Amino acid sequence: MHYLDNSATTQVCPEAAQAALFAMTQEFGNPSSTHTAGREAKKLLDRSRASVASALGCIPAELIFTSCGSESDNWALLSGAESMKRRGNHIISSVAEHDAIRRSLDLLEERGFEITRLKPGPSGAVSVEAVREALREDTILVSLMLANNETGAVTDIAGVSAALKAAGSSALLHTDAVQAFMKIPFSPKSLGADMISISGHKIHAPKGIGALYVRKGLRLKPIIVGGSQEEGRRAGTEATSQIAAFAAACDVAAPKIAENAERMRTMRGEIIRRLQTDIPELRVIGGGAPHILSISLPGWRSEVLMNFLEAREVYVSKSSACKKGARSHVLEAMGLDSKTIDGALRIGLSRYTSQEDIDALCEGLRDAHAMLAHR
Ligand code: PLP
Numbered sequence: 001m002h003y004l005d006n007s008a009t010t011q012v013c014p015e016a017a018q019a020a021l022f023a024m025t026q027e028f029g030n031p032s033s034t035h036t037a038g039r040e041a042k043k044l045l046d047r048s049r050a051s052v053a054s055a056l057g058c059i060p061a062e063l064i065f066t067s068c069g070s071e072s073d074n075w076a077l078l079s080g081a082e083s084m085k086r087r088g089n090h091i092i093s094s095v096a097e098h099d100a101i102r103r104s105l106d107l108l109e110e111r112g113f114e115i116t117r118l119k120p121g122p123s124g125a126v127s128v129e130a131v132r133e134a135l136r137e138d139t140i141l142v143s144l145m146l147a148n149n150e151t152g153a154v155t156d157i158a159g160v161s162a163a164l165k166a167a168g169s170s171a172l173l174h175t176d177a178v179q180a181f182m183k184i185p186f187s188p189k190s191l192g193a194d195m196i197s198i199s200g201h202k203i204h205a206p207k208g209i210g211a212l213y214v215r216k217g218l219r220l221k222p223i224i225v226g227g228s229q230e231e232g233r234r235a236g237t238e239a240t241s242q243i244a245a246f247a248a249a250c251d252v253a254a255p256k257i258a259e260n261a262e263r264m265r266t267m268r269g270e271i272i273r274r275l276q277t278d279i280p281e282l283r284v285i286g287g288g289a290p291h292i293l294s295i296s297l298p299g300w301r302s303e304v305l306m307n308f309l310e311a312r313e314v315y316v317s318k319s320s321a322c323k324k325g326a327r328s329h330v331l332e333a334m335g336l337d338s339k340t341i342d343g344a345l346r347i348g349l350s351r352y353t354s355q356e357d358i359d360a361l362c363e364g365l366r367d368a369h370a371m372l373a374h375r
Pocket residue numbers: 007008067068069070071073098100145147148149176178179199200201208209210320
């Protein structure tokens with residue numbers, strides 16, 4: 001199989017799978033138990049937190065494990081806004097965010113917050129200038145994704161942070177870095193962010209594990225209440241096997257971010273060059289991140305192309321997996337015409353992507369174009 005849908009999810013790496021198995025079968029105690037088995041599990045949890053925190057570039061106490069990127073996004077927005085509501089009522093985000101952010105914004109709107117949803121520019125990213133213009137005295141929260149999950153467009157979060165500081169704004173800055181984590185180098189400090197969402201299954205860890213970075217000193221009300229796990233910030237027995245796997249995946253990926261990014265960027269460039277040669281009407285949409293390529297064959301239907309590729313075991317997607325085939329709100333927000341949107345494909349690379357995968361994709365699309373054009 002030629003799996004090129006790595007922005008939807010990734011193959012679990014052997015190191016992560018082994019770490020999960022070890023945690024499930026050897027150090028399987030409850031980290032809150034006071035006996036030896038519990039203490040061993042707590043040590044595993046602490047080691048794992050240190051690994052993920054180091055990969056992100058924060059201290060372990062600033063990293064809280066969640067069940068997924070969506071939970072991290074929900075928590076950052078709902079509790080972030082709540083914690084600031086005495087200072088104001090206005091939130092800035094964008095129309096190109098993941099649904100985990102968009103639905104949280106809808107909820108906040110129902111609760112009386114006023115939301116400004118910025119439009120991305122032609123690259124697919126929101127400009128710092130647009131944030132500056134939208135900023136008000138009562139703005140309490142800005143949430144913008146770092147790398148867009150459909151186009152790979154990278155927003156200048158550090159620039160947004162600088163703009164907030166220059167304006168003397170006390171607004172919290174959150175970024176959804178689910179697609180950027182371990183793909184492009186950044187740290188909370190380099191971005192100037194107060195909250196950052198990440199997710200394991202995009203970086204070769206299993207599904208069902210995420211984390212939220214919360215800057216030291218910022219107290220967020222829990223949205224999952226119960227026990228006092230995660231220093232009382234998120235209840236629920238820690239998912240030690242997924243957490244151990246997340247840490248193992250970080251340990252493998254972190255030292256090679258630049259090397260892997262370079263390789264994926266080269267592959268991305270090769271795909272574009274080959275497809276542009278074989279398919280003159282091909283359109284490349286936005287871009288920025290090394291591992292995501294959004295293209296369109298205007299006038300063609302994504303589903304037809306995907307079926308053609310699937311027959312050759314080449315897996316790509318139309319847009320975000322959680323849209324389940326629905327039209328892309330991101331491409332619509334970019335103001336693209338309907339022919340371009342309806343013919344869009346998203347190609348997601350990973351460090352496991354091989355030359356054979358690239359060949360199968362390029363040859364598949366070339367053949368699809370040649371065969372279907374003559375019908
Ligand atoms: N944010 C972005 C940008 C994503 O791409 C995704 C997943 O596709 C999420 C959030 C949600 O992450 P999870 O699947 O871990 O809930």
